[in-house]
Amino acid sequence: MQKLLLLGDEAIAQGAIDAGMSGIYAYPGTPSTEITEYVQHSKEAKQKGIRCSWSTNEKTAMEAALGMSYAGKRTMVCMKHVGLNVAADPFINSSITGANGGIIVVSADDPSMHSSQNEQDSRFFGKFAMIPILEPANQQEAYDMVGYGFNMSEKYKVPVLMRITTRMAHSRAGVARGETKKQNEMSLPSDLRQFVLLPAIARRRYKMLLNNQLPFENESEQSSFNQYIDGANKKMGIITTGIAFNYLMENYPERILPFPVLKIGQYPLPRKLVEKLCNECGEILVLEEGYPIVEEMLKGYLANGIKVKGRLDGTVPRDGELNPNLVAVALGMTDTKGADVPTLVEARPPALCAGCPHIDSYLALNEALSTLAPGRVFSDIGCYTLGALKPFEAINSCVDMGASITMAKGAADAGLVPAVAVIGDSTFTHSGITGLIDAVIDKSPITVLILDNGTTGMTGGQDSAAQGRIEAICKAVGVEEDHIHVFKPLRKNHEENTQILIKELAYQGVSVIIPRRECIVSIDKRMRAKEKAKREEQQA
Amino acid sequence: MKKDIILAGVGGQGILSIAAIIGTAALDMGLYLKQSEVHGMAQRGGDVSSNLRIGDKEIASDLIAMGKADLVISVEPMEGLRYLPMLSPDGWLITNSKPFVNIPNYPEIESVYSEIAKVHRHVILDAEEIAKNLGSAKAANVVILGAAADHMGINFEIFEKAIRTIFGKKGEAVVELNINALRAGRDFSAKNSHL
Numbered sequence: 001m002q003k004l005l006l007l008g009d010e011a012i013a014q015g016a017i018d019a020g021m022s023g024i025y026a027y028p029g030t031p032s033t034e035i036t037e038y039v040q041h042s043k044e045a046k047q048k049g050i051r052c053s054w055s056t057n058e059k060t061a062m063e064a065a066l067g068m069s070y071a072g073k074r075t076m077v078c079m080k081h082v083g084l085n086v087a088a089d090p091f092i093n094s095s096i097t098g099a100n101g102g103i104i105v106v107s108a109d110d111p112s113m114h115s116s117q118n119e120q121d122s123r124f125f126g127k128f129a130m131i132p133i134l135e136p137a138n139q140q141e142a143y144d145m146v147g148y149g150f151n152m153s154e155k156y157k158v159p160v161l162m163r164i165t166t167r168m169a170h171s172r173a174g175v176a177r178g179e180t181k182k183q184n185e186m187s188l189p190s191d192l193r194q195f196v197l198l199p200a201i202a203r204r205r206y207k208m209l210l211n212n213q214l215p216f217e218n219e220s221e222q223s224s225f226n227q228y229i230d231g232a233n234k235k236m237g238i239i240t241t242g243i244a245f246n247y248l249m250e251n252y253p254e255r256i257l258p259f260p261v262l263k264i265g266q267y268p269l270p271r272k273l274v275e276k277l278c279n280e281c282g283e284i285l286v287l288e289e290g291y292p293i294v295e296e297m298l299k300g301y302l303a304n305g306i307k308v309k310g311r312l313d314g315t316v317p318r319d320g321e322l323n324p325n326l327v328a329v330a331l332g333m334t335d336t337k338g339a340d341v342p343t344l345v346e347a348r349p350p351a352l353c354a355g356c357p358h359i360d361s362y363l364a365l366n367e368a369l370s371t372l373a374p375g376r377v378f379s380d381i382g383c384y385t386l387g388a389l390k391p392f393e394a395i396n397s398c399v400d401m402g403a404s405i406t407m408a409k410g411a412a413d414a415g416l417v418p419a420v421a422v423i424g425d426s427t428f429t430h431s432g433i434t435g436l437i438d439a440v441i442d443k444s445p446i447t448v449l450i451l452d453n454g455t456t457g458m459t460g461g462q463d464s465a466a467q468g469r470i471e472a473i474c475k476a477v478g479v480e481e482d483h484i485h486v487f488k489p490l491r492k493n494h495e496e497n498t499q500i501l502i503k504e505l506a507y508q509g510v511s512v513i514i515p516r517r518e519c520i521v522s523i524d525k526r527m528r529a530k531e532k533a534k535r536e537e538q539q540a
Numbered sequence: 541m542k543k544d545i546i547l548a549g550v551g552g553q554g555i556l557s558i559a560a561i562i563g564t565a566a567l568d569m570g571l572y573l574k575q576s577e578v579h580g581m582a583q584r585g586g587d588v589s590s591n592l593r594i595g596d597k598e599i600a601s602d603l604i605a606m607g608k609a610d611l612v613i614s615v616e617p618m619e620g621l622r623y624l625p626m627l628s629p630d631g632w633l634i635t636n637s638k639p640f641v642n643i644p645n646y647p648e649i650e651s652v653y654s655e656i657a658k659v660h661r662h663v664i665l666d667a668e669e670i671a672k673n674l675g676s677a678k679a680a681n682v683v684i685l686g687a688a689a690d691h692m693g694i695n696f697e698i699f700e701k702a703i704r705t706i707f708g709k710k711g712e713a714v715v716e717l718n719i720n721a722l723r724a725g726r727d728f729s730a731k732n733s734h735l
Contacts, residue, residue: 005563005567005573007577030579034579114578115579167576167602167603168602170576170577170578170579171574171575171576171577171591171602172563172573172574172575172576172577173572173573173574173575173599173602174572243602246600246601246602247600247601247603248600249600249601250600250601250605255600323601323603323605324601324603324604324605324608325605325606328605335606336605336606336607336608337606337607337625338607338609338625338626338627338628338629338631339624339625339627339659340624340625341621341622341624341625342621342624342655344621344647344648344651344652344655345618345622345647346618346643346645346646346647347587347643348550348585348586348587348618348619348642348643349586349643350551350584350585350586351585351586351642352584352585353552353584353585383584386584458584460579535710535711539711
């Protein structure tokens with residue numbers, strides 16, 4: 001069978017389609033977005049009636065998936081690592097409720113922060129929830145692990161976490177498909193109180209989860225994703241997790257490993273295999289993408305066991321993603337490098353696109369604020385975060401989805417008046433609405449700019465849940481109608497837009513201003529699609 | 541056979557279109573392939589690169605080790621220089637000469653060219669100009685690919701076939717344009733390679 005050339009994300013999606021998934025739930029977030037997009041564009045998924053539109057945020061996605069699992073069907077929920085923070089409440093509790101239909105939570109970590117605020121390691125969340133974790137080393141494993149994960153989820157009636165990292169998500173390789181499985185019939189849990197986490201039931205469910213820890217470990221001992229590869233030189237044993245194995249192999253072009261290696265792809269850690277490695281080898285080198293989680297476990301607080309090398313003792317850098325060179329150095333090999341970058345090469349940071357509506361919004365905002373002391377603009381997660389950079393230098397915060405409105409409110413409470421929030425339309429529906437209610441209740445003197453470009457831009461233009469609803473939402477939560485304004489961010493409207501902002505900045509209550517103009521990339525895409533349709537029509 | 545290729549450019553310049561053609565050709569030859577891409581924040585007019593690895597043996601790492609790339613193919617001259625630490629001492633830098641200026645401190649272009657001239661093995665070409673003369677500047681990336689084609693261990697005809705596969709839907713004129721672009725790039729490279 002011809003292999004498919006798939007991104008890691010796409011391999012996961014195809015794996016889920018083939019494993020009989022009935023619905024996928026997600027909010028876009030790099031590097032996880034392409035999983036859901038693949039299902040959305042798959043003809044097969046459409047034929048099979050797989051539910052696949054975007055959710056409003058990761059929490060609603062996780063909860064909807066839990067509902068689908070309750071009703072007996074297989075479901076997947078996908079997010080970037082910080083999305084799992086948003087979904088943490090249902091995620092952690094789902095380990096107590098357990099599952100009915102198989103449920104896989106995919107969390108895509110971003111070590112080196114290519115497109116993120118931090119490089120948190122989702123394996124900690126899996127450990128926290130005490131559920132099995134799968135971590136593929138290559139695209140084929142990513143595909144294979146999905147069917148395997150659904151089976152395990154249904155066997156133990158518990159959600160399974162699949163953790164990937166940027167290079168796994170966004171790297172393409174050949175993938176062979178396996179058998180396809182039919183979707184589950186709807187079936188309710190045999191105990192209709194399984195998902196009722198009243199204390200008495202939750203205590204019983206929690207004990208079940210605790211009792212499953214050993215069986216989970218036994219599964220890891222038997223798993224083909226955890227491999228003990230023997231080597232002649234027992235001076236050192238190596239543990240790799242996920243894609244770190246590839247960087248290790250890259251340093252042995254003949255593919256012969258001199259040291260014993262334990263390749264980990266499934267957690268909890270297979271204790272017997274780890275013990276075997278530690279008993280046979282003089283010291284252990286841990287290579288893991290992300291935080292030193294395995295290393296810490298092995299080392300222990302007192303570090304009085306076998307010598308463990310890794311990120312904690314500086315054998316590998318404490319932060320950032322791995323690569324073949326860092327692993328070579330950790331193995332004591334000579335580092336390689338080509339010529340230096342010539343000094344004249346300048347950094348080329350990402351920037352707002354030419355013609356982007358946010359440019360005109362920031363120009364107006366900067367002018368409206370020009371008579372006030374700087375440092376009063378709280379912003380959020382999206383393309384408009386680039387407003388922090390030159391030439392705008394217009395914002396003073398970017399923390400998490402929705403934090404612009406709430407931080408502005410808190411700062412205003414402390415006396416920073418006026419305080420300004422800048423948030424995008426999709427981020428507003430994701431997590432901005434509740435904060436706006438807080439501000440309305442206190443009649444906080446804040447001016448909220450909801451930059452409405454009609455799309456989730458930064459992640460590539462996914463549907464925004466806000467479409468056509470923003471004014472109605474603001475009114476409904478209690479923002480006064482006189483203080484809700486919509487304007488079109490265009491250079492020719494600059495004076496008028498600036499005046500609206502100045503007027504509302506002076507208002508001692510909540511104002512909402514909605515600069516509305518379609519994302520320039522969306523327009524371009526729409527035009528191309530139109531041209532393509534026209535061309536196809538002509539050819540037909 | 542193993543070729544490690546860095547594709548470089550600025551977000552929006554379409555380096556992945558070059559990767560798609562090489563990938564299609566490599567698959568046609570039954571080669572293994574790994575291709576690491578950049579999505580998300582890095583695309584917004586910032587510098588972007590892709591690690592493309594092809595070979596007749598299974599490939600381990602998604603990322604190429606520093607100093608081990610056989611080729612740096614760049615659609616922008618300064619971006620080509622950014623990846624010199626990746627290039628092997630006997631590797632090739634194949635780069636477009638036309639700068640993409642979206643930063644205020646873009647260096648003097650002549651000094652960029654003189655840095656490129658210092659690279660032991662390099663080809664520099666005005667891909668837009670060549671493509672424009674063939675009918676459309678849109679084919680510039682394929683001209684650059686053409687200039688690199690003889691260094692990839694893939695038969696030239698297989699690249700032509702890949703172009704037919706990829707552009708076939710857009711009609712014969714587009715296929716023709718891109719095949720001409722590929723050939724023009726190769727011809728330029730044959731006459732103007734700096735060793």
